[in-house]
Amino acid sequence: MAAASPAGWLSSSPATAAPSGPEASTAGRATGRTSFESLKQVKAGELNIGYAEVGPAKGPVVVLLHGWPYDIHSYVDVAPLLAAEGYRVIVPYLRGYGTTTFRSAKTFRNGQQAVVALDIIALLDALRVEKALLGGFDWGARTADIIAALRPGRCKALVSVIGYLITNREKNKQPLPPAAELAWWYQYYFATERGELGLAQYGHDFAELIWRNVSPIWHFDDATFDRTAKAFENPDCVSIVIHNYRWRLGLAAGDPRYDGSETKLAAGPAIAVPTITLDGELDPFTPAGDGSADRAKFTGLYDHRALEGIGHNVPQEAPEAFARAVLDADRL
Numbered sequence: 001m002a003a004a005s006p007a008g009w010l011s012s013s014p015a016t017a018a019p020s021g022p023e024a025s026t027a028g029r030a031t032g033r034t035s036f037e038s039l040k041q042v043k044a045g046e047l048n049i050g051y052a053e054v055g056p057a058k059g060p061v062v063v064l065l066h067g068w069p070y071d072i073h074s075y076v077d078v079a080p081l082l083a084a085e086g087y088r089v090i091v092p093y094l095r096g097y098g099t100t101t102f103r104s105a106k107t108f109r110n111g112q113q114a115v116v117a118l119d120i121i122a123l124l125d126a127l128r129v130e131k132a133l134l135g136g137f138d139w140g141a142r143t144a145d146i147i148a149a150l151r152p153g154r155c156k157a158l159v160s161v162i163g164y165l166i167t168n169r170e171k172n173k174q175p176l177p178p179a180a181e182l183a184w185w186y187q188y189y190f191a192t193e194r195g196e197l198g199l200a201q202y203g204h205d206f207a208e209l210i211w212r213n214v215s216p217i218w219h220f221d222d223a224t225f226d227r228t229a230k231a232f233e234n235p236d237c238v239s240i241v242i243h244n245y246r247w248r249l250g251l252a253a254g255d256p257r258y259d260g261s262e263t264k265l266a267a268g269p270a271i272a273v274p275t276i277t278l279d280g281e282l283d284p285f286t287p288a289g290d291g292s293a294d295r296a297k298f299t300g301l302y303d304h305r306a307l308e309g310i311g312h313n314v315p316q317e318a319p320e321a322f323a324r325a326v327l328d329a330d331r332l
Contacts, residue, residue: 033076033077033080034076034223034227035073035076035227036052036054036072036073036076036079036091037054038052039051039052039099040052040053041099042123042126042127043103043126044119044122044123044125044126045118045119045122045123045126046095046102046103046104046107046119046122047095047100047101047102047103047119047122048100048101048102048103049092049093049100049119049122049123049126050092050093050098050099050100050101051072051090051091051092051093051123052072052075052079052089052090052091053088053089053090053091054079054080054083054088054089055079055082055083055086055087055088055089056083056086056087056088057088058088059083059086059087059088060086060087060088060132060133060156060330061087061088061089061090061129061131061132061133062082062087062088062089062090062132062133062134062135062326063090063091063092063120063123063124063129063132063133063134063135063144064078064079064089064090064091064135064136064140064315065091065092065094065120065134065135065136065137065139065140065141065143065144066091066093066094066097066136066137066138066139066140067094067136067137067138067139067140067141067142068138068139068241068244069206069207069210069211069228069232069241070137070138070228070313070316071093071097071098071228071230071231071232072091072092072093072098072231073224073227073228073316074137074228074313074315074316075089075091075315075316075319076316077315077316077319078315078319078322078323078326079091081319081320081323082323082326082327085327087133087326090123090127090129090132092120092123093231093234094116094119094139094140094143094240095111095115095116095119095236095240096109096111096234096236096237096239096240096241097231097232097234097237097240098230098231098234099234100234101234101236102236108255109236109239109240109243110240110243110254110255111239111240111241111242111243111244111245111247112243112244112247112254112255112258112262113142113143113146113166113167113244113247113248113262113265114146114254114258114261114262114265115254115255115258116139116142116143116244117143117146117147117150118258118261120134120143120147121147121151121154124154130154131153131154131155131156132154132155132156133155133156133157133158133159133326133329133330134147134148134155134157134158134159135158135159135160135315135322135325135326135329136159136160136161137160137161137162137312137313137314137315138161138312139244141160141161141162141163141165142165142166142167144158144159144160145158145160145164145165145166145271146166146265148271148272148273148275149166149265149269149270149271150261150264150265150269152271152272152273155273156273156274156330157273157274157275157276157326157329157330157332158271158273158274158275158276158329159275159276159277159278159322159325159326159329160275160276160277160278161277161278161279161280161314161315162277162278162279162283162285162286163277163279163286163291163293163294163297163304164268164271164277164294164297164298166265166268166269167248167265168265168266168268169247169248169249169250169266170266172248172249172250173249173250183284183285184285186206186210186245187245187248187249190241190242190245190246191245191246191249191251195242196238196242199238199241199242200238203229203232203237203238204229204232207225207228207229207232208225208229211225211313213284214283214284214285214311214312214313215282215310215311215312215313215317216282216311217282217309217311218310218311218313218316218317220316268297270296270297270298270299271297271298271299271300272298272299272300273300274300274301274302274329274330274332275298275300275301275302275303275329275332276302276303276304276305276325276328276329276332277291277294277298277302277303277304277305278304278305278306278307278314278321278322278325279291279304279305279306279307280306280307280310280311280312280314280317280318281306281307281308281309281310282309282310282311283310283311283312283314284311284312285312288306288307289306290304290306291304300332301332302332303328303329303332305321305325307321
């Protein structure tokens with residue numbers, strides 16, 4: 001548990017309140033930070049992982065995880081808030097993004113869910129971190145959920161945007177109502193050769209379109225987007241993204257070495273670590289609500305918060321609300 005904030009940014013509302021309104025949203029205004037001061041690299045499992053780190057070296061560790069089409073800069077405003085509370089904040093590029101590279105040209109460019117989670121376990125091992133608070137959205141939320149479910153000894157507490165995102169590929173074969181399917185249009189595009197070529201050729205414009213569609217009132221500028229888009233220049237980005245989405249739909253095989261983990265994940269394991277889930281009112285992938293749809297999956301201490309006026313990229317659209325959720329999860 002960290003000390004109370006000397007700056008007072010946290011103290012304006014009770015720890016259990018569901019943030020909303022101006023404090024919860026940065027939509028329509030620029031944030032004060034443009035980048036992390038420096039990046040580090042560490043050999044971890046199959047990867048050489050690039051990551052940002054802020055805060056005291058001996059503070060309790062928070063690992064913040066991004067998704068697609070995003071990068072570490074989704075947390076450029078969250079990380080300093082947590083560092084000011086005494087936390088050591090680690091924000092890694094996932095495989096296929098930014099400065100994270102494969103250590104061998106022969107390694108399968110695998111984007112299946114278990115492998116991405118094992119990358120983060122390898123990062124914790126490489127940094128000699130036994131247990132960390134985990135926070136994430138999009139792929140990052142799924143990755144954090146998996147670690148909390150299968151390796152609870154490595155996860156002190158969890159903040160997960162949308163909620164329980166562990167993939168069940170058999171369930172994914174079932175159709176959704178048409179309006180819900182529309183939000184996932186790019187998954188079906190990526191299932192085709194045309195989609196893979198399109199992502200490779202128009203990756204910058206493709207990602208910007210996604211940002212605008214899933215965060216409809218977040219007024220980011222070109223510099224903010226271009227800063228993140230550089231992460232997609234990683235030579236493995238297209239391969240990892242395409243494999244991830246095809247694997248989810250059962251259209252691409254994973255690595256047999258991880259079949260055991262995937263079998264456990266397909267069963268929908270419960271998460272017992274203290275958890276706060278968040279959802280954005282304007283996120284097209286899930287209706288904002290009270291978290292009841294996933295409630296049975298979280299068997300430990302739990303809270304849910306719906307954020308008004310926020311889309312999919314919660315940590316970048318609402319950094320104060322996300323940081324508060326991390327602090328409050330640590331105190332559950």
